[in-house]
Amino acid sequence: MPEAPNILSDSADCIDGIVVESNNKVLKFIEDVTAHADEVQRRVLSEILSRSANVEYLQRYGLNGCTDRETFKKVIPVVTYEDLKPDIERIANGDTSPILCSQPISEFLTSSGTSAGERKLMPTIEEELGRRSLLYSLLMPVMSQFLPGLDKGKGMYFLFVKSEAKTPGGLVARPVLTSYYRSSHFKNRPNDPYTNYTSPKETILCLDSYQSMYSQLLCGLFQNEDVVRVGAVFASGFIRAIQFLEKHWSLLCKDIRTGTIDSKITDPSAREAVMKILKPNPKLADFVEAECSKGSWKGIITRLWPETKYIDVIVTGTMSQYIPALDYYSNALPLVCTMYASSECYFGINLNPLCSPSEVSYTLIPNMAYFEFLPVTRKDELTGSISEPTALNDKEKQQLVDLVDVNLGQDYELVVTTYAGLYRYRVGDILRVSGFKNKAPQFNFICRKNVVLSIDSDKTDEVELQNAVKNAANQLLQYEASLVEYTSYADTSAIPGHYVLFWELSVKDSTLIAPSVFEDCCFTVEESLNSVYRQGRVCDKSIGPLEIRVVENGTFDMLMDFALSQGSSINQYKTPRCVKYAPIIELLNSRVISSYFSPKCPRWTAGHKQWCTQN
Numbered sequence: 001m002p003e004a005p006n007i008l009s010d011s012a013d014c015i016d017g018i019v020v021e022s023n024n025k026v027l028k029f030i031e032d033v034t035a036h037a038d039e040v041q042r043r044v045l046s047e048i049l050s051r052s053a054n055v056e057y058l059q060r061y062g063l064n065g066c067t068d069r070e071t072f073k074k075v076i077p078v079v080t081y082e083d084l085k086p087d088i089e090r091i092a093n094g095d096t097s098p099i100l101c102s103q104p105i106s107e108f109l110t111s112s113g114t115s116a117g118e119r120k121l122m123p124t125i126e127e128e129l130g131r132r133s134l135l136y137s138l139l140m141p142v143m144s145q146f147l148p149g150l151d152k153g154k155g156m157y158f159l160f161v162k163s164e165a166k167t168p169g170g171l172v173a174r175p176v177l178t179s180y181y182r183s184s185h186f187k188n189r190p191n192d193p194y195t196n197y198t199s200p201k202e203t204i205l206c207l208d209s210y211q212s213m214y215s216q217l218l219c220g221l222f223q224n225e226d227v228v229r230v231g232a233v234f235a236s237g238f239i240r241a242i243q244f245l246e247k248h249w250s251l252l253c254k255d256i257r258t259g260t261i262d263s264k265i266t267d268p269s270a271r272e273a274v275m276k277i278l279k280p281n282p283k284l285a286d287f288v289e290a291e292c293s294k295g296s297w298k299g300i301i302t303r304l305w306p307e308t309k310y311i312d313v314i315v316t317g318t319m320s321q322y323i324p325a326l327d328y329y330s331n332a333l334p335l336v337c338t339m340y341a342s343s344e345c346y347f348g349i350n351l352n353p354l355c356s357p358s359e360v361s362y363t364l365i366p367n368m369a370y371f372e373f374l375p376v377t378r379k380d381e382l383t384g385s386i387s388e389p390t391a392l393n394d395k396e397k398q399q400l401v402d403l404v405d406v407n408l409g410q411d412y413e414l415v416v417t418t419y420a421g422l423y424r425y426r427v428g429d430i431l432r433v434s435g436f437k438n439k440a441p442q443f444n445f446i447c448r449k450n451v452v453l454s455i456d457s458d459k460t461d462e463v464e465l466q467n468a469v470k471n472a473a474n475q476l477l478q479y480e481a482s483l484v485e486y487t488s489y490a491d492t493s494a495i496p497g498h499y500v501l502f503w504e505l506s507v508k509d510s511t512l513i514a515p516s517v518f519e520d521c522c523f524t525v526e527e528s529l530n531s532v533y534r535q536g537r538v539c540d541k542s543i544g545p546l547e548i549r550v551v552e553n554g555t556f557d558m559l560m561d562f563a564l565s566q567g568s569s570i571n572q573y574k575t576p577r578c579v580k581y582a583p584i585i586e587l588l589n590s591r592v593i594s595s596y597f598s599p600k601c602p603r604w605t606a607g608h609k610q611w612c613t614q615n
């Protein structure tokens with residue numbers, strides 16, 4: 001994650017504040033807010049509620065200007081995105097009255113979580129940028145406690161912006177990181193040893209993903225000896241960069257040798273910014289060429305960037321599937337997960353960044369938002385599914401606990417109340433309490449509720465998958481065939497990863513079904529999946545074509561036998577709609593009769609279906 005300079009406010013009510021000069025001040029800030037977590041939380045809630053006393057949403061529930069926790073919890077419901085959708089649509093359509101927040105909504109952040117196949121729209125306000133910068137500014141002082149000298153070199157981070165859209169009411173809608181990189185907080189950040197990147201901002205802000213990646217890699221290779229840390233936001237993004245290098249290293253070497261930039265890079269600002277850095281360097285070109293043309297890419301990161309101390313990428317949650325590839329490319333450099341954040345709110349940081357990926361825990365920073373926690377129980381260890389109360393009954397509501405009251409080892413769903421106008425909003429993440437920093441709990445990220453498949457930032461839930469499979473399987477009926485059972489898995493053994501569906505069929509005469517029928521089924525599934533999936537397929541190319549593997553009859557009975565042999569109860573057994581456990585995947589793969597891939601990309605356009613787009 002990109003760090004911000006060491007700028008820190010002294011309290012939740014003043015983000016643009018005091019400039020703190022030393023790492024020690026940041027560490028003291030962390031000590032203070034975690035030691036007084038409950039007081040900070042009480043103040044944050046009271047601040048949010050007093051500022052929002054006039055907003056329609058709170059008045060609707062009769063909060064009547066109260067700012068105390070007890071009344072708030074009694075009268076304000078715990079909600080999901082679907083509950084807020086009518087209010088959010090009003091804002092998107094141009095209603096500027098204080099519906100959710102008393103401050104003007106500055107833009108919408110388009111979350112990778114979806115609703116009806118489209119990205120969720122999170123309203124945000126200008127001052128949230130300061131809050132995000134505050135969290136970023138904590139990262140390097142924490143990191144520097146464990147690895148000195150990071151201020152002496154550069155970070156090679158592959159950071160990207162995505163296209164924007166405008167709502168009918170004229171507000172910009174874009175992903176949170178695009179919003180941050182385009183903001184003055186990032187673009188005009190003061191010189192700071194911790195925000196010294198190899199990528200000029202113009203290359204990050206270039207919308208064309210090929211040109212952006214090419215320019216960033218060129219600058220990273222050119223400054224290879226200065227690089228002390230490398231990274232991207234998610235592990236999948238970093239691996240995409242290495243894969244890009246595998247494809248384009250000879251062109252990149254040519255540019256390093258001659259000190260020019262390839263003519264495919266046409267973005268004037270990116271070209272100009274790269275040309276300010278690049279000089280002819282035949283020696284470096286020879287070196288990069290020699291390393292890249294060796295048969296194996298094992299350890300390529302440390303070979304090309306020899307001073308690299310760690311890889312800064314999120315490898316928690318579904319991203320853990322990329323750990324083996326990162327270990328291979330880096331000869332097992334430390335993988336560092338620094339922070340936990342979302343479009344709704346930035347949550348917390350990892351205070352022990354050199355721990356192993358399986359032990360990563362995030363300390364929620366108490367002045368980011370008001371946090372509550374809904375206890376959840378694990379239902380099925382084999383499939384990893386979580387029981388999910390849809391609307392909360394009174395008893396469940398009473399189970400919500402405050403930040404400082406969570407229990408060690410217990411799983412909770414995160415519920416936030418933010419400065420930007422979300423009140424008791426269920427984020428959809430399941431967290432497990434792993435310890436405490438002073439009074440503030442630390443959490444392992446367990447999973448995103450309901451998500452069964454994910455390759456990059458896509459999050460496909462069971463219901464979406466079910467509908468998509470149903471749409472596709474309907475096409476088989478005309479061939480007197482039907483789908484008996486199915487399951488899925490995210491295959492990341494090759495990059496980009498892709499969704500795999502295992503289908504068991506009942507077929508009268510299999511010779512009647514041409515391969516193109518199954519290919520059409522693959523395509524129909526893709527067309528039926530949400531916009532984040534389709535964007536990954538079409539625009540970012542971060543997801544490969546979906547595959548259907550037809551398995552022999554009786555395979556799903558074998559799967560059930562296997563689950564029972566592992567202790568599942570026969571009464572409760574349900575076919576898992578997604579499998580992750582290697583022996584199960586092996587079993588399924590051993591029964592594959594034929595496999596088919598989607599022949600083309602599904603449709604995708606920027607913005608919600610009904611909006612005009614702008615770039």
Ligand code: AMP
Pocket residue numbers: 110111112113176314315316317318337339340341342343344427429445447448457
């Ligand atoms: P978005 O709303 O698209 O920004 O996505 C935010 C979601 O990404 C969070 O709610 C989490 O589900 C996931 N996420 C963010 N940070 C992490 C992390 N450090 N580890 C695992 N998942 C994360």
